[in-house]
Amino acid sequence: MTNAPSALDIARKLVQCPSVTPEEGGALAYLDTLLSPVGFQVHRPVFSESGTPDVENLFAKLSHGKGPHLVFAGHTDVVPTGDEGLWTLPPFSGEVKEGMLYGRGTADMKGGIAAFSAAVLQYLAEHGEPEGSISFLITGDEEGPATNGTVKLLQWAADKGEHFSDAIVGEPTNPDAMGDAIKIGRRGSLSGTITVTGHQGHVAYPHLAHNPVTIMAQIVSKISAAVLDHGTDHFQPTNLEFISIDVGNEAWNLIPKKATARFNVRHNDLWDAQKLSDFVMKNAKDCIPSSDFDVTLGLIPSNADAFLTRSDTLIQSFSESVKKITGRTPEHSTDGGTSDARFIKNYCPVIEFGLVGKTMHMIDEHIAVDDLKTLTDIYYDFLMRYFPPKG
Ligand SMILES: [Zn+2]
Structure with missing residues (x-):
């Protein structure tokens, strides 16, 4: 056991940040306090474009030696709550009831961010810094116009000389249960x-x-x-x-x-x-x-081309982790709507895997606390494959 925070702790804190696009809501500042102390270089660039609101983003990188550069990508912004009076529990309370964590953004996708953050913190606490680089590419503009978010953040990172080896987007990809599907492309x-x-x-x-x-x-x-x-x-x-x-x-x-x-x-x-x-x-x-x-x-004009991830290594290795933790063989899916993976794919191979998406954008959005633990274990297992610990 380590004293790294659990995914549930992190998810609750993130949900309590009212980060409805384009508001940062304290969510990126919180991630900063989580990542800076363990050695990440954290940048929070704000991007602007006339006619759209300014949006804050986060790029955090931990670098050690010459190994591969793995990126975890996601967004902390959430869609509006709708009529708050219709929610069983207040949408930004982050309360757990009968094994479910309720709140706007639990599924889409603060739960995913919490899970990969917890997995990385656990890895660092148990094995120290890996041979290579781990980055977090987090935008506050996925649910909105998507103008001042991932597209600009990727360009910003490229301008700084960053090269990514592989990316995992933590969007909810499982229709019904953990282990259903990995997204390996999009229409x-x-x-x-x-x-x-x-x-x-x-x-x-x-x-x-x-x-x-x-x-x-x-x-x-x-x-x-x-x-x-x-x-x-x-x-x-x-x-x-x-x-x-x-x-x-x-x-x-x-x-x-x-x-x-x-x-x-x-x-x-x-x-x-x-x-x-x-x-x-x-x-x-x-x-x-x-x-x-x-x-x-x-x-x-469209920036939503069809794409298929060409890295069998990334897909196979992640599928192994899903199988080991859930006992299920995930479908390799390309259906559903678009996501920021459509932009990341221009820089490196990208797959998407996250929580069960059933309640995203709904009143009473919620996730199973057990699923959050499962997702964290999957990301952790993948980290162990991607960065085999020394000794
Ligand atoms: Zn999303």
Whole structure:
């Protein structure tokens, strides 16, 4: 036994910091008091951008010798509580009831941060500094615009000459129980608008007009029926959903000039923005009967590419730790929404593993205290594999 704080102690203190984006709420200051005394160099850069609130972030590094550089990444900001009166226990009290720790951010993702902090502190207390570097990359801007957070923090660290070997994001990845799934990539997300322009006219004289509504209906049917792919070993099939068709015509006797349709694609790594754009335009143009119609496509710039972690060593080694502690073989998953891993993957291999995500963003968000212990044990076991103690 050591006198390093437990994950539960740390999680409770973090939950008690009201760090609703973009407020720091004392959460990063608390991590600073945890990490500085054990030798971490702690930086808390504040990033700004016009039109968005300033956000404080934290980068802490412990470096010793020439070994690999492992990064634990996460965010201390949380989504708003909603109506606090609807919570069984106050959302920032960090109270435990019947084996559950309640509070905003327990699952997403102060519990994850508490678990990897406790695991690192335990490792240091028992084995001293490892041969290599351990860093914490913690943002306060994941749930908000994500402008003054991980993207800038990664660039800031790169500018200081930091090179990362591997990263673990502690976001909740398990749908139902610890050991369900490690995220080894993410689908990409892309949104766009198709516009068909025809010729406006009187409904009684359709031969003098060119109706874009009819053409748009065909485009939407054709693209919706198309199979983009059948999925891959690691990804579900790509799916394009039309979410709105808009003409905005109030009149009953008017053929409109223009029709638009908006869509979102959740895609695997067989696709990128260019390929998707080509696919949509080819299908749309196939529906255009003559030069009396014009079709254009506008894509919303996206930083959510699909990606797959290429490091088998990282994935296998972490899977072994999950298996050893939970007795279960985790699925290697790529589903769900996006996370900051989409930015980290540009710097080093990254996987995501954290708590059970069932209650994240909900009223009465909570986690099992046992799960917090399990997660800490998994991170600790992984640290022992990654940095085998000397002697
Ligand atoms: Zn999160």
